[in-house]
Amino acid sequence: MRSLTAVAVVVVLLSLALGQPVVWFPATELEHVLVWQLRAPRLLLGAVAGACLGVAGLLLQTSLRNPLAVPELLGVAGGAAAAVGTCVAFGVTVVGAPLTPALVGALVGGGVTLLAVRGATSPAAVLLIGAAVSSACQAVMLAATAATDSREQGVLVRYLLGSLTGTTWPTLGPVAVGLALAVPAVVLVLPRVRLLRLGDEEAWSAGLRPGRARVAVLAVASLLVAVVVGPAGPVAWVGFFAPRLAERLTAGSATAATGVAATAFLGALLVVAADLVARTALYPVELPVGGLTAFAAVAVGLLVRGRTRSGRVGAR
Template sequence: MALLCLGAAALAGAVCALSLGTPYVPPARLPATLGSDGLAGLVVTELRLPRMVLALIAGACLGAAGLVLQEALRNPLAVPEMLGVSSGAALGVAAPLVLSLAVPLGLQPFLALAGAALGGLLTLVAAGFGRSPSAVLLTGAAVAAALQAALLVLMVMADQLDLQLIYRYLLGSLSARTWDDVTGLLPWLAVAVPALVLCVPALGVLRLGDDDARALGVRVERARVAALGIAVVLIAPVVAVCGPVAWVGFLAPHLARRLRPDGGAAGWLVRSAVCGAIVVLCADQPARLALAPVETPVGAWTALVGVPVGVLLLKRGRRPARDRGPVSLPAPVMAPDVPAPVLRKAER
């Protein structure tokens, strides 16, 4: 049932992404419009379709990265925004823009990767290379705050035009994205997907705790560092192309666990990627259409939806025992009705 709901939501989001807007294309005419020579065919094929594909890829990467971080650190609040990864990637892309450095478009993912790796490395070094999950999370929040302060300094130095670009970029936007942006993410996916497959068994063991993981032969610190590295490879290219789309890495893993509470790390990883893709795709529709012809950043809508839904999911996951209904206790075992002399004889 959950898979059917996810499939229906993805299909509805895809149809809305390709049909709605100016010009409006009826859903029944979409197959004939794709690849045609008219204005509608050009808009759907060259503008709406790559934007839809990019939304799906970006959401899947952020959802998978959020689950990897939460499972590796055993903390439901471990998200890219609180570990310095997203802030570092945004700083790596925004700094050349403010400093007027001519950087080719193909190098922007590498700058984002360097910034994300810097933020993650600072977090790990300050937290003792992942020896304590709580220390990693708290240190990451401090590193993220420091990197965001550096971004504010850059924004003070920027002129008016650069400032508008940085504002829109920092909120996350899919506006004016083309097939070149989509194809630029494919090499990173070719690296990240096999790494995710290899990381799944370690994530399942890390959920048991550090002592149990060591007893099963897992090097906990190395596994945690590797998980953070995989999350960096997933997040950095997306931030380079779309900006830091907030709260997707927090919301998607919680939705995945809600859909299948008894699932393992592999099942949650797939569901988290699917949920992240659907969240970004659905959030992009009001970003395009709510204030048309002006577009709003998709990251603003993911934050508006993600914060209340995430809080609601956390509350439902931590309901007290009295809210879950009466607990049935086993009936006491009564002694059989045996006469007292017989019992005394048995005792003798």
């Protein structure tokens, strides 16, 4: 973890310095404005987005005992994005925007998935049902995008792919409010998550009702997703990548709290690094952050799977 901390420090410094122009030590007033009013809030939103999505994925995977139970495949992220996109497309103004529609959409999408998977026990069945709900949410988002004019379509498409473009300090106001609610909720729900990880029978014997507990966990995960999907869009697969990597780095030595902390740290590092690449790799063209995080998750997943298979073959 020490080496990862050093990497994180380097990534943060590069995120503040690199771009057009490159600014290592802000000296002029323009450089101060560029770094502290544009790059710094974008960096902070990326870190919060990665941490929240990573922890949301960890909660869902642990409570459902399914490594494929991520926000993207349970309708949570898709529902949040569809709700925000629909409000933007039709000019609907709501109190607390965009946090309120994102939270409602996340709860609806995740709730529909939970209702649909009742009685399904295999991971494949849960995955297929969740993917169907997510596809339906994406269809709503695409329909809303098609209903807008050409200027707004570009904005919504970028949002659908996940983007930190245009982040300023006022953008972080609703995010701070959401975090003030989400962090205590995660702490309160952790004991339930620990029992659900042991199985339904153990949870029942400890006096916990698994169904209600999973609904509570889903509500907390939905809040975490809504906090960041509103301003940043559905940044893909952070909820899968960060918990898996945290599990490998802390295997056998992590408590629930340290597991959450490690997942949040790795998720934040992933999104901040992806945004750095998105801003600078093909400047002035900006790549979608969600596309880069999805690519990273798939690449690392294939690498880990390949190493696991080669290890098994070698053992034989």
